[in-house]
Amino acid sequence: MAMYPGEQIPLRQMNIGQTGTVIRILGGRGLMLRLEALDIRPGKKVTKISSTFLRGPVTLRVDNTQVAVGFGMANKIIVKIDQFLPGNFAGR
């Protein structure tokens, strides 16, 4: 499943190693605030580092920090893909 630059998808669907910019966060104000506290907010660049089997958390990098977000939340964070990196060849 390759993602193309400019495409808007939930964070969960990003490939590992891919970088994107957060466009919006679906869901209530509570979730927005919790994510904002960790500096995940519209306009931020995030890189997906890993996902866990069985609908486990997704790990991403924001600036210098790694953050783990639950599977459901990762579905609510919409990102715009920055660069083209095909599937598993994505660099770390």
Next chain:
Amino acid sequence: MMRILLVGNPNVGKSALFSRITGTHIIASNYPGTTVGFTKGFLKLGEDQVQVIDVPGTYTLEPISKAEEVAVEMLKDGDLVIDVVDATNLERNLNLTLQLLKRQIPVIVALNMWDDTHHRGININVGKLEELLGVPVAPTVAVTGQGIKGLIGRLPEAKVPKTTYSGSDERWARIGDIVKQVQSLSHHHHTWYEHLEDASNDHIGGIFIALLVLSASFWFIRFVGEGIISYIAEPLFEWLWTPLLMKLSLVLDSGGFWHNILIGKLINGQIDYSQSFGLLSTGFYIPLGAVLPYIVSFYLVLGMLEDVGYLPRLAILMDTLMHKLGLHGYAIIPTILGFGCNVPGIMATRILESRKERFIAATLISIGIPCAALQAMIIGLVGQHGGQYVAMVYGSLFVSWLIIGFILNHAVRGFSPEILVEIPPYRLPLLRIIAEKLWLRVHGFIKEALPVVLGTVLVINILYAMGIFNSIANVAAPVLTNLLGLPKETIVALVVGFLRKDVAIGMLAPLALTAKQLVVSATVLAMFFPCAATFVILARELGARDTLKAAGIMIAAALTMGGLQNLIL
């Protein structure tokens, strides 16, 4: 007295800084959420004595978890804030800083983790940052003490600057602007532990590493624990303490009231630490000879796992399973602390967001997580019959933990949010820091557990002398013998289990139980009720109603599990 608060994001080094500033050592670990309550200490500032308070970490002044609520609540009674900032995460940390600057309280910024900025190729113009924020900024390295003097020297310069922004968008814009002006990044090479970070993120690699880490920890704890017992504790008791007690025994004419209290029964004219049950014999042997070695080895390993930064990674791997129990992965951290002592474990459930989660986590810790003292005694006593019996006890506890968690997830009302947590970088901990933390915990055990153990042994002797145990034993006999297949004398151990579980297991030793009976009684003892200290904390954290509920669940679960074991084994 003036009050100085240490405020900042989680895991930025507030507690480490507190220990440095005040000389009062407290636990600092490499994961967000180490501190869940506040600690007070003192600092001499010129002529004056001032109070310094370590506060739980918080990302914003709009709290999400209970620990963060504590932090924001504290802000109301402070006179000055040392805003501890992680220099390697300037942008996110400045979000809290700017919120603090709007409060009418003087602020000084400690730019901590200063050593890490060099490794990571981050250059920060401190003078410029100071100018833009309008408050003093002092770079610090809390673990080595670098920059602390400078920080303290500038405390009087702390001030309330004029800060004008409205709303979070403007705040973030301001932060972006500041970061752009003060920070520049240069290229840096991946260190070997950054490679390790990548490996433990990969999920196959992650599981492999987790299995490796957990089995190595288990092996190491046992190896070191048994090593200390056979090469240090037992020789000391045998060659030093026993001869002394035997002299005392002679002085006391080998019998009588005082002899019974202090030394206890002589077995074939000798002191037997597992059976004599005097204050100075068994009362000293259980905490210092049998349990302390395992406290040392357990906390040595835990301290390393904490400071390396492994626990949050384990939390992510456990997340899916923990969701089945109404928790999320981060609940594994209070659980692991519970293996040392249930008290800090239950306190740490404050890092969980919802009431439901805190109830489930605290109840599960009290039921299914044996503390180090209890484990040391189980390994010592049940292990004499073979490792498979110890495994049966652990297996039964684990199964109960799973099943009860599963039931509670469906039965308890409320919500269980998803995990959202910062994963700290791996750090190579300084040996001195590991040693200090170990000493802190070992000292805590000796100071807090030893008096309770001695008190418990004393109470046992008095109750025996008064013949009270006999009457309780007769009342409890039907449940014990019919349901659990245990002799009625084991009630004594169960009653003592309300006070201290290690002593309770110790009381099983003279009863000559079969291996199966030992498995049943050790399991029931572990599950049926928390020890007195844990119960007090449980009541404080959950409130009276929920504590009663939890207690009911414990008793029901213990009897069910014990009854099943009696049928099956």
